[in-house]
Amino acid sequence: MRKIIFPIIVLFSLLSIIPVFADNNNLVQNFGFEQGYLDKWNKQAYTTTDGVTEFFIDDTVSHSGSKSACIINYSPNHSRFNQEIKVKGNSYYKLSCWVKTENVGSDYTGANITVEDILSISKHIQGTNDWQYIELYGRTKKNQKSFVLSLALGSYGNVNTGKVWFDDVVVEKIDKVPSNVEVANLYAEDTPTNTDNLPRSKNISFMIPYSILFFVVAILLIVLAKKEILKLKPGYEKAFLGTALLIGLVVRLIYAAKIEGFSVDIGCFKAWSMAASGTNGISTFYTRGMFCDYPPFYILVLALVGWISNLFNLTSNPDAHLIMIKLPAIIADVVTAYLIYKLAVKKFNSTASCILSILYIFNPAVFLNSTLWGQVDSFFTMILLFGLILILEGKLTYATILFTIAVLMKPQGIIFLPVIGYELIIDLIKTKKLKNIGLSALFAAITTAVIVIPFSPGQAPDWIINLYINTAEGYKYASMNAYNLFSLLGANAKPDSETLFILSYYSWGMLFIVLTSLFTGFLYFSNYIKHKQSAQNIAPIAMLVQMTGVFVLSTRMHERYLFPAMAFALLCYIFYKDIGYLLIFGGVSATVFVNTYDVLVRMFLTEYPYIPADDTVLFIGSLVNVIVLLFLCIVSIQTVVRKKTIPLDLK
Template sequence: MASSVLLAAVYSGVILLLAKRKFRGEELGKTGFAAAAAAVFLTGLILRLWLGLTSEGFSSDLDTFKAWARITNEVGFGRIYREDIYLDYPPGYLYILTGLEKLRLLWGLESTSSAFTLMMKLPSILTDMACAGMLLVLARPRLGEKSALFLSAAYLFCPAVFLNSAQWGQADSFCTAILLGSVLLLYREHYFPSAILYGVAIACKPQMLIFAPLYLFFAVKQRKFWSLLLGIVSAVATLLLIATPFTQDFNYLWLVEKYRTTMDYYHYYSINAYNFWALIRWNWKSLPQGVAGSLLNLVGPVLATALCAVLLGFSKRKDAVFACPVLLMSAMYLFSVKMHERYLFPALLFLLLSYLFVRDKRLLYAFSGMAFSHYLNVAYVLWQAQEKGSSYDPNTGLTVFLSLLQLLAFGYLLFVAWSVYIRGTVREGREPLERPLLD
């Protein structure tokens, strides 16, 4: 755990130092830029493949993914949700898992082999690369070549991003990449394809529902009411289309029930998310039943929705749409009940994307603080699981300290968001080098 703290400190320190630097001589030339980008991305990929192959990760999650892949391949889509097994994912990601299982059988790999474990991590590893690539493509014409390389490298080599995909083996990066495409299309007011991608994201993970207010308030502000309606219909239709092979007689009530039971499965204030509830030592404490429990379920969603409404309602910047996922996810993570340690993950990418459009270096400082505290949260949970199994203390002094750290990072984020998007005060900004790709 000490090495994790050191790694987080070094990474965040480097980000802070480079954020203050004014890159001069931005152009590297066609050959120089291509060589530098290839070196950055190849290094990021090699490190991920090595970690994916050698790191045990969170074995219970990976074993669960492998079991879902095997059983789905054996019984088929139509029966998997009728099997007497624990399955809390909606159907979207089962397509990926089943495809990986078919490849395992084709190549004759053992299900317990490190090669198959790496295969299970590959969807998130590859989408890590894709998200960093999108940052590079978008940042190059706006910030210059050196700044674009810095921004993509900041994401590629973020310890929290490494841990989530290459070590833990979770699917957060995969879903975040789909959400990224959807929000970029929303920014350009391509509501129909944006809604389709958002429907795919919801079909992969229920947590993607957290971002629904973003689409609602953006369309309302742009006065695109028919587009909003079309978007809702398109997202729902996409979700139902993905679920159809798993459905009998076109009765989709099972899908509604699956989302409900998934969101109600962990009836605790916090599930290792070091947030307000962990700060008061209520990590893994059972929620009350009845009216009190129902009201507690509303705290995070109401706060997150209000922040999103204020940001989009009062900001004169259209690119505030990229900051909304950060506020939505951060507010939900820190104040909602039933949050897992990894749920903050999408906020990291969208913070860097927000800086790309605003060019206020305080957003990089906010990213540094959030990346530091979030990584320590997830690394500490993973360390406890590997070292102590299920007998660890969920409410240690370090848990409380890390909870406070994440709340302070959120406080700074709120200050920067208010200053940049509401007051319109952009510090250390710079004009784009040429017309932005998305305008």
């Protein structure tokens, strides 16, 4: 009997460990989701608005075992389960899983397995299908230590709807790949640099020589004006300025039609303008299930753009329609340049004032943003500039209206609320009256109501708050291509939930926002305590500090967000005539241009605009911006607290 029992025990023991050996080569943890929760997996989605996508463990559907991971995209989205996989460099890997689909759209990328930050995907499954096996073969690069595995519905630039299940996920190292399969690079590849083969609508290589020429001419103009060699004849100032602004406008209109722009942004703006300008377009805009992460104010602008486009049938002419989409930002470029002249002419002669206006209207970073990319940062900057002018004129309550509009156009407007807040506190200390604070609160509430209420039918009372929260939650990265501190530390495109020393990147970012605002407050109160009623208004410096400080030190920053700092730096120079602010203007103009140019070219070359975290230009640009911020802190303390400047008066 013992002779029989012993072999049976051994046999069952061997059978019991077969699954262990079978999965020993699988690098995926919780590969079958049998634990009943998403341990080791995290959820990612392009759109994080409530009700768009649902992630969960389904214990009623499985390929093996009793559970699977499920994604439901109720509205178009790129959604995925991600897990970091530890790998070896210069090695081959096979990624595979089983997938089941239900009503997945047939026009865009379906269910697939891939790796984050690459364009290659497995065979993707659309429609309604029972369990199917999908796989992707790939190689790692030298010294690569990990990649992020992605079980996705949709892909970059290809959002989709439907329901998908994933099960039995495997990543295994293999010695060689079958001869009949394509091998993907399981890492973010360096973007091709040769733009010669790009179509004319995407080729912006001319901006490199133009930007070099701009900086050379800018320095030359400043030197000639300083030495009083360059002078406009009396009475010719307005004609010269008008000609310069007209040239700036005409060139923009020409290139707005020639260059197609950043496809994702242009596509959104076109869709939003058509939707908002249609019947009941405003009242149903945010409830029709269309992706939109912009607050209401610019949707009103796009509604006007759409209405004009429909009125004159411009949508049938692609070039004309593209110009219309870019037109608000282009107009804002010209208006901002004119405002700079009007402010400068109060402090400088007409020649110097025209030069400062030219430094803005022909600035390559400004031209690139509005005309080539098709973004609206210049429109946002124009609103802030009008608000700043009202502050300088002592009209705080009216300035609050503009600052409220800025917040209702872009969430980044919140960055500047400490400025209006400190202005109101200083006003209270000076006047001992709450009148301006009360009126400002009233005007802000009225402005918000006027802009938000038309979009509110059928919405929950807190819908606008949720819009801001979901917009912020949609980009939960330490940096999104921004030349800032976190990119300098190698954290570009890294989730901001990851830890840096003792805190998460997100916590560090929030801490630095608070410290930036406190530094701005230090400047305000130091200025008032030292000079009392005669204290000079420091709002331009405060705006520049807030913008630069938050961009350089906070998380979730995109490459374009530093844009307003260029105008604020020029205004600081106009009001304080310190060469430091002119140097800051030059530094910021250079980094904003290179940063946005890099991302736009990557988009044109590969349709994938993300900069690798180890990119050399990213590191250098980030280092420059950190130095610019430190220099700004020194110059602002010298200007405001110590009342010392290094003057550069262009007369």
